[in-house]
Amino acid sequence: MAISFDLTGKGALVTGANTGIGQAIAVALAEAGADVAVAGRSEPTETLGAIAATGRKAVNIKADLSSIEPVGRVIDEAVAGLGKVDILVNNAGIIRRDDLLEFSEEDWDAVIDTNLKTLFFLSQAAARGMVEREGGKIVNIASLLTFQGGIRVPSYAAAKSGVSGVTKAMANELAPKGVQVNAIAPGYITTNNTAALAADETRNRQILERIPTGRWGRPEDIAGAAVFLASQASDYVTGQILAVDGGWLAR
Ligand code: NAP
Numbered sequence: 001m002a003i004s005f006d007l008t009g010k011g012a013l014v015t016g017a018n019t020g021i022g023q024a025i026a027v028a029l030a031e032a033g034a035d036v037a038v039a040g041r042s043e044p045t046e047t048l049g050a051i052a053a054t055g056r057k058a059v060n061i062k063a064d065l066s067s068i069e070p071v072g073r074v075i076d077e078a079v080a081g082l083g084k085v086d087i088l089v090n091n092a093g094i095i096r097r098d099d100l101l102e103f104s105e106e107d108w109d110a111v112i113d114t115n116l117k118t119l120f121f122l123s124q125a126a127a128r129g130m131v132e133r134e135g136g137k138i139v140n141i142a143s144l145l146t147f148q149g150g151i152r153v154p155s156y157a158a159a160k161s162g163v164s165g166v167t168k169a170m171a172n173e174l175a176p177k178g179v180q181v182n183a184i185a186p187g188y189i190t191t192n193n194t195a196a197l198a199a200d201e202t203r204n205r206q207i208l209e210r211i212p213t214g215r216w217g218r219p220e221d222i223a224g225a226a227v228f229l230a231s232q233a234s235d236y237v238t239g240q241i242l243a244v245d246g247g248w249l250a251r
Helices: 020-031 045-053 071-082 107-134 156-177 192-199 201-210 220-230
Strands: 011-016 035-040 059-060 088-089 135-143 179-186 239-245
Touching: 011 020, 011 071, 011 107, 020 035, 020 045, 020 088, 020 201, 020 220, 035 045, 045 059, 045 071, 059 071, 071 107, 088 107, 088 220, 107 135, 107 156, 107 179, 135 156, 135 220, 156 179, 179 220, 192 201, 220 239
Parallel strands: 011 035, 011 088, 035 059, 088 135, 135 179, 179 239
Antiparallel strands: none
């Protein structure tokens, strides 16, 4: 069988796609042929326009993913708009920074709920249809802090380490049903999430010095891996965390 990255006829749901990495992934999936629904709390005007410009269908689902309350509705609206959800990209995420000794319960719960709990329950809801059709792709957005502890971000490190666990757990149970579950661990990518780091001259210099590629990543740098993990080309890849980090973890 010829290797194919073509997503024509597929329905993809991407969370948190109004900006940054999610936006780049949503547009790339559309460029590869998928119809794309985006779910988030902010108006994704630019993303919807970019998807429509590829000639694919763009569906907007308004949802605050800081709790699992909207999960069922998000899948229902995605299925109503796309016909089915063949591809789910769990991208929505937040980060809270504070010194370890000051770190609050609120900053713990907010990050775990959005970055880990919603990711699992949205995957569970999407997987029901995928299992029924015996095919599907779930792509979770992990982090370098899936592998490392970071500084001043304990709930983020915990959540992103947890993403590795649930990715593998879901992969094991869903593999016999024809559903692959993988994650992408982006390196340091220029987005809202990292604006505070990039603005800190010392941290910015330290980060750049450690990246073999010698530059921060761009959201588009993540898109190729997402298309691969959403496509038939990755049908024998499951339970993996693919780092797209300019070589950071190789150091
Ligand atoms: P971003 O520009 O801040 O994007 C985060 C996205 O998640 C936004 O669309 C945001 O919507 C959405 N989101 C956050 N909380 C939400 C909620 N409660 N309900 C619905 N949507 C919500 O940052 P990004 O860097 O592209 O982040 C995307 C993913 O990549 C995250 O999971 C992040 O942890 C991960 N990541 C980023 C980097 C990096 O270097 N940038 C590295 C590793 C991993 P709003 O605009 O409404 O907030």
